[in-house]
Amino acid sequence: MVGSIDLCRKCVFLVLFLTASVTLAESSQGRADQLFNEGYTLYQQHSANRALAKLKEAARLGHAEAAYYAGNIIRQDYTYMTKESENYYRQAAEGGDVYAMLRLAQGSSVCGTLRECDYDRDAWLERAIKTALPMAKAGDTEAMMALSSAYAIKGDPSAGFEWVKRAAENGHAFAQYWMAVMLDEQGRGFYWTQAGRRADILKWLEASAEQGFPKAMHKLASEYAQDGRMEEAVMWADRMGKTDYFSALFEYGLILTAGPDGSEGKVQYPEVKLVEGLSLLFALHRETGNSLVQFSIERILTELDSETIAEAKEKSEELLVDTPILHYLPKFGI
Structure with a gap:
């Protein structure tokens, strides 16, 4: 009987301990998400210095994407990869952030002309592709966009372009906008006529703008104005x-x-x-x-x-x- 009572007490203690642990974990995750959102907003306001403290704290609580942006800010501040930015990128990469893997895969653009990154960049590139490819094939448009950057680093811009196109065709607003930019400003893709290229530029901008992506609205208003389609230009100007x-x-x-x-x-x-x-x-x-x-x-x-x-x-x-x-x-x- 005494043994049964002790066992029950242990069970109750274990339940209470597990409940408290789950609650604490949820609280930490909620706090990390809040800090990331605040830091990310400041980052998008060109307030990187104010964002960094929040992103670092979110990263300390285990937020992988916050670690990526912390690494980005530090790297941009120095204009090359430092040990601190590398550590944040590694944390984000180990947390599954494909773009962090791609940062670690880049060469002179992040390592600096007089510096060498002392890790296997090719291995990080392959890991990024291996991580993103199954998700992209399953229809994940964010993974498709990550793959486009991976193949650009790999030296295969055609494959990169095709993955952006697939993401755009699957409704990714930024991919649709970026398709228009690549067709218009980079001359990507083959067209028999400039009229055909122009039609696709406007098609992708309209698709992105209709989803509410502000950069697409802005560019679309400008493109319509250049074509003399002022009524449509004014409509999109009002919306932007x-x-x-x-x-x-x-x-x-x-x-x-x-x-x-x-x-x-x-x-x-x-x-x-x-x-x-x-x-x-x-x-x-x-x-x-x-x-x-x-x-x-x-x-x-x-x-x-x-x-x-x-x-x-x-x-x-x-x-x-x-x-x-x-x-x-x-x-x-x-």
């Missing part, structure tokens, strides 16, 4: 002006203040909206402190009366409140 993308908001403010007198080949808004455009620029500068925005504001102010300026300043107080202004930096492109 409702996003949180810095470049889109900046240009939208300028478009509104310029109206139909905007530069040739640019979006020409059907009417001048000085207060709306200037208030957006005021709000954007308040949130970012960007010097180019400030310069544009000062240039516009020289032609305005004090009443219009005051109205725009008042309206700006309602805009972009509690809205992080992001730059949509790619995970692997920089």
Whole structure:
């Protein structure tokens, strides 16, 4: 009887211990996710120094992607791989982050011209491909995009292009945008006519923009304007002006203040909206402190009366409140 009681006590203790351990693990994971999200947002706001502490703490709690971005920030700060950035990349790679494996697979672009990375870069490249390929074949579009970068490093740009195309065809918004960029700015892919290439550029941009990807909206508005399709350009300008993308908001403010007198080949808004455009620029500068925005504001102010300026300043107080202004930096492109 005594033995049974002791056994029950041990069972209760074990249950309580396991429950507490699971709760603690869930709490740590939740805290790591929160820190990563905060750090990632700061990173996308070009506030890498402020982001780094949060990402390091998330990495300490076991967050693999946070470790990747911590490694990225440190590497970018030094312009080459340091032991600290390498350690963060290794943590992320061991946690399954394919892009961290690809960083470790890169050569002079991250090691520095006078430095040698003392690890087997080819092994990391093969590991990245081996990790991503089954997932990509199963339909994982993020894995497809990772493979495109892997094959670019491997020296097989054609395979890289095909994986971007497959991701785009499977609905990956950034892949669709990137297809348009590769076709337009890099001359990738074969076309019998420029008209055929142009049609595909717009097709991929439209697909990405319809999914709400701000960079695609921004580029699509510009492409339509260049083609003289101003009604469609204005429609996409209006939509990009409702996003949180810095470049889109900046240009939208300028478009509104310029109206139909905007530069040739640019979006020409059907009417001048000085207060709306200037208030957006005021709000954007308040949130970012960007010097180019400030310069544009000062240039516009020289032609305005004090009443219009005051109205725009008042309206700006309602805009972009509690809205992080992001730059949509790619995970692997920089």
